[in-house]
Amino acid sequence: MREKLQQIQEEALIKIKECSTSQMLDEIRVKYLGKKGELTSILRGMGQLSPEERPIVGKIANEVRETIENAIEQAKYDIKQKEKNIRLSMETIDVTMPGKKNKLGGLHPLTKALDEIKEIFIGMGFSIAEGPEVELDYYNFEALNIPKNHPARDEQDTFYINQNVVLRTQTSPVQIRVMENKKPPIRIIAPGRVYRSDTADATHSPIFHQVEGLVIDKGITMASLKGTLDAFAKRMFGEKTRTKFRPHHFPFTEPSAEVDVSCFVCDGLGCRVCKGSGWIEILGCGMVHPDVLRAGGIDPEVYSGFAFGLGLERIVMIKYGIDDIRLFYENDVRFLKQF
Amino acid sequence: MKVPFNWLLEYVDINKDINEVAEKLTLTGSKVEEVIEKGKEIDRVVTGKIIKTEKHPNADKLTICQVDVKDEVLQIVTGADNIKEGDIVPVALHGSTLPGGVKIKKGKLRGAESNGMLCSEAELGLADEDSVHGIMILSEDTPIGVDIKEILGLNGGVIDFEITSNRADCFSIYGIARETAASFGCELKKLDLSFKENNENISDYLKVEVQTPLCRRYMAKMIKNIKIGPSPEWMQAKLQEAGVRPINNVVDITNYVMLELGQPLHAFDYNNIEGNKIIVKMASDEKFTTLDGVERQLDNSMIVISDAEKTVAVAGVMGGQNSEVTESTNTIVLESANFDGVTTRLSSKKLGLRTEASSRFEKDLDPNLVEIAVNRACHLFETLGVGEVVGGVIDIYSNKLEPHYVRVSPKWINDFLGTNINVEDMVKMLNRLEMEVEVKDELIIKVPTFRQDVKIKEDVAEEIARLYGYDIIPTQKIVGEAVEAEITKEQKMIETVKRTMVASSLYEALTYSFYSPKVFDKINISKDSELRNAINIANPLGEDFSIMRTTLIPSMLEAMQRNILRDNKEVGLFEIGKVYLNIGKDLPDERYKLCVAIAGDVDFYNLKGIIENLIEALSVDKAEFERETNNPIFHPGRCAKLLVRKKNAGVLGEVHPDVLENYDLETRVYIAEIDLPTLFEAAKLDKKYKPLPKYPAVLRDMALLVKDEVEVKKIEDIMLKQGKGIIEEIRLFDVYKGKQIPEGFKSVAYSIIYRAEDRTLTDEEINKVHNSIVKELEEKLDAKLR
Secondary structure (H helix, E strand, O other): OHHHHHHHHHHHHHHHHHOOOHHHHHHHHHHHHOOOOHHHHHHHHHHHOOOOHHHHHHHHHHHHHHHHHHHHHHHHHHHHHHHHHHHHHHOOOOOOOOOOOOOOOEOOHHHHHHHHHHHHHHHOOOEEOOOOOEEEHHHHOHHHOOOOOOHHHHHOOOOEEEOOEEEOOOOOHHHHHHHHHOOOOEEEEEEEEEEOOOOOOOOOOOEEEEEEEEEEEOOOOHHHHHHHHHHHHHHHHOOOOOEEEEEEEEOOEEEEEEEEEEOOOOOOOOOOOOOOOOEEEEEEEEEEOHHHHHHOOOOOOOOEEEEEEEEHHHHHHHHHOOOOOOHHHHOOHHHHOOO | OEEEHHHHHOOEOOOOOHHHHHHHHHHOOOEEEEEEOHHHHOEEEEEEEEEEEEEOOOOOOOEEEEEEOOOOEEEEEEOOOOOOOOOEEEEEEEEEEEOOOEEEOOEEEOOEEEOEEEOOOOOOOOOOHHHOOOOOOEOOOOOOOOEHHHHHOOOOOEEEEEOOOOOHHHOOHHHHHHHHHHHHOOOEOOOOOOOOOOOOOHHHOOEEEEOOOOEEEEEEEEEEOOOOOOOOHHHHHHHHHOOOOOOOHHHHHHHHHHHHHOOOEEEEEHHHOHHHEEEEEEOOOEEEEEOOOOEEEEOOOOEEEEOOOOEEEEOOOEEEHHHOOOOOOOOEEEEEEEEOHHHHHHHHHHHOOOOHHHHHHOOOOOOOHHHHHHHHHHHHHHHOOOOEEOOOOEEEOOOOOOOEEEEEOHHHHHHHHOOOOOHHHHHHHHHHOOOEEEEOOOEEEEEOOOOOOOOOHHHHHHHHHHHHOOOOOOOOOOOOOOOOOOOOHHHHHHHHHHHHHHHOOOEEOOOOOEEOOOHHHHOOOOOOOHHHOOOEOOOOOOHHHOEEOOOOHHHHHHHHHHHHHOOOOOEEEEEEEEEEEOOOOOOOEEEEEEEEEEEOOOOHHHHHHHHHHHHHHOOOOOEEEEEOOOOOOEEEEEEEEEEEOOEEEEEEEEEOHHHHHHOOOOOOEEEEEEEHHHHHHOOOOOOOOOOOOOOOOEEEEEEEEEEOOOOHHHHHHHHHHHOOOOEEEEEEEEEEOOOOOOOOEEEEEEEEEEOOOOOOOOHHHHHHHHHHHHHHHHHHHOOEEO
16 A cells, blocks of 8 residues: 555656646646545545554555645646746837827916916015006006106007006006005015017017016115015026126116126026126116105105016026017917927 | 217226226116127228329229328229328228228239228228218328227227116216216316307397297307318217217217217207297297208197298207208307207107107206306317307306205115115215215205206115115015915916816917907807907007907917917917906906817817816816807807806807818817806815715616707706715716617616715615606606616
8 A cells, every 4th residue: 555655646746747737737636636536545445454554554645645735736836937937928018119198288488487486486475466457557657656758658668548548568557556455564476468569579579478576564675675686586596696786767666776697597607698798687676666655555754665577588588598589479389398 | 878988088087997887887877788899809900091093904993092001002902982192091901800800811803912901981890881981081181000990099999878767967978977987986077168259249140039938948159250171080980989970060069069968959050040030939830841851740749949930940859951051151050958858759759750869858958058068069169170159148048957955864875775884975975976965964965957866865875875886785684574475266276277277288378468350250259249349459569469359269269270280280278368358447357268279189078078177176166068059159069158156157169160261270179268257256275075985885877768869968967866865976988879779869878876975775775766767767858778
């Protein structure tokens, strides 16, 4: 009987080795270890053995069963690995082929730049104000210290709806509207469309965007104006940016200034963008003129303030090297996709 | 304004480079447009005398000249026809350089050797190509063999300033010199205003009458025995550098003084002044021919100068041909006057004639400058030997302008600027601007009459700030109460709209706010449509830009057209922009609209999906879509309106083929226009958390056979109504027509998801509801379960 068991084991192990699928292994399990299997039928004959022999043969039989079972498991595992490897190698793809993409959308470059500006000023405690684009002459000019026949009216070619209504030439009228509706402290920026009757060409557009700023409180000084705009320039154009305040004239501020930033393309060394000067003019500003404060119903003996205005298109054009302002309003997706 | 640097240096003693001066003046408030250094490039150009000329044997139009340049005699060929033997001319030698980096080398012209080039004013960069004729002829006493830059004073370069409207005093070289002196803290030299006059009296020759207060001052001097001729070369060169063309000695002197002092002068030929009388008055409606030979229409808003019979000049703008100084002029009346700025500006605008004179008068000049200028001119007439100054002066000046006073405390200035400047320094700075200061508790500042722009204490603060240096003023954070930034609900919602549009693969467009009234025909809308009631621009840039838009659709179609015609076929755009609705008030209703357009491999449902996403993103309450068959912009069978809380909030659909044709489009385009205020009214930004379901859902499918014209919305409404609150979601997963479906019918298949919040639903419960749905559908819509 012992020999028989040895024989079965050897036979089974050889057959297991010959198996190439897990199905074949299952058949072998049935053949040897199943209820009607060879090993089982031998064990059934154990009753004929002597009581001394019985435990010895039983032990051997169990060993044989274990050996066969282990061999089947091992073989199954090997086959699985092999099958997996075959599948993996068959599934190889060309990873250099293009990816599958969802179509992207995007914001207009002017919106993106404006969002950046808004974020900077909101961080400094500014709110966003808005005003009408079709505006009363009073708000666009008179209240801003630009009476009828003032030469500054000639400098801004104005679209008129009628004698008293214009398309605003600047975002500054929002200053007056905010003052009329809000008590100091005031800290706002007012972005929006403005209009000048310039025929469109590479550098002119009858419609463009400005961002107005206004701060009014007790104790606002020219130093706070400089501090605020310097901080803005550094966040907008990089920490290394320097600012230069040049005296200028605007009817609605006194003192007034124009602000240059060190060229963010060449770091102020001089290049084509800054025309060799190292500086780029970005905005106009000044201390709010007392007549303007009065027009807004604010007492200039108690409060002071500063205001500024910057042209959005100009900044975006310089930043991206865009050479034609008309591109902003043509809406060619090949242009819009680049930002 | 162009300021020749050497001319500037005649009034201030500074040892600085032109660029340093330009930079400094920029920082003290005189904005420099450009530093032009034309002369810098000129090299090896000298004066030479033409000693012999002969015709070129092989070319009719060329002349061979022998030119003496002191060390040698050079043969030079020229094409100019204005030269003769004895002329002294600028000669560019072999190896010389002209402005623009042009190199001159010797060579042969039609076989004749040429060892250089004779130069014109244009070639030396002194004048425009079209304003010169031939070679520049220098005066007879010019030394030869001398560097031309020395002769013409070209060494200095020119600074071009932008003069702001408040600083009429800076519209002159002397005014800029005053700023230069104040900026560098050096002395400003006095002008020589002295002259000799004869012992006659002008009143024996001339009477002047001023009939309008818009002429604040009128001064006249007379010069007789005039020898008309060219002005000296140094004067011509300075005028040219400053951008003014030399004409003759009389006109050149008036222009010279105007550039120097900023006070325009005018010279009349005395022989053409009838009745020995000058009258300053308002014009009548008349025709008048100005110096430039153009006949112009005058009216009673303009000031004119006339004699006893006729108009001789438009005051402050331009003189007339009838009294012009000519070759034969012997005696002149020299006018130095002050005219009202606004009147001059409006006259100049009406006449379409902006001159050096009008651009100065329109800034409102100082009437006290009139006298300084007339004396300076007389000084030049006399010392240059142009004529004899007649004794006496006529000066009509009824309201003499006196210096005014501004009071301000030094502490206020420092508090306003955020500085700590001491009083002595403030006084010094103001003194440099010719302002006298009395120091008491306050500074009492006497402001000279040429600084009418300094009126209030803020103006004084600016004067001090700019001389102190804007760059030295410290930078500070805003002090005071902290202010919290507020972002309004509307601003937040607009951000949400943008985010949702970008997430729907759309690019943002920006289009003009105005367009042509013709667009309404292009988009097919009826003649009486409310959209046509637009705000008109009174002075548009042409009809194409003449009305404020009332809908974004035409601009959007144009953007789509541009893209599709440029072969960007798969295109999706959105714009958030204002429309301007005429509501019969002073100002229109400006409302934000959202416009979405898509084309390419898309259909109506892609567009609707975008709008549905938006409704979800904004949590819009009670939004529904309803069929719209009457909107002429859209395909009658493929258009819906959006209702929000039963209010019309917009429209979406496939653009009508007629409209597409009007825009030359052969592809279908889908457009939506949504009224954002209406949408926002029903939107909720504050989202609430709803617990995730605790009890299982049960899914039941239902396929129905209904007539074609039954809209799925009707089916869904019945499902929800019969659902008794246990329907969580209805999903339409198939609409089928064709095989096995009778003609005129369609099969619609749904998954209905049942769930209760508080219990597990039993089969029995669901069956009851489900069956009642089926029953209701059969009854109401004649639907059959498949």
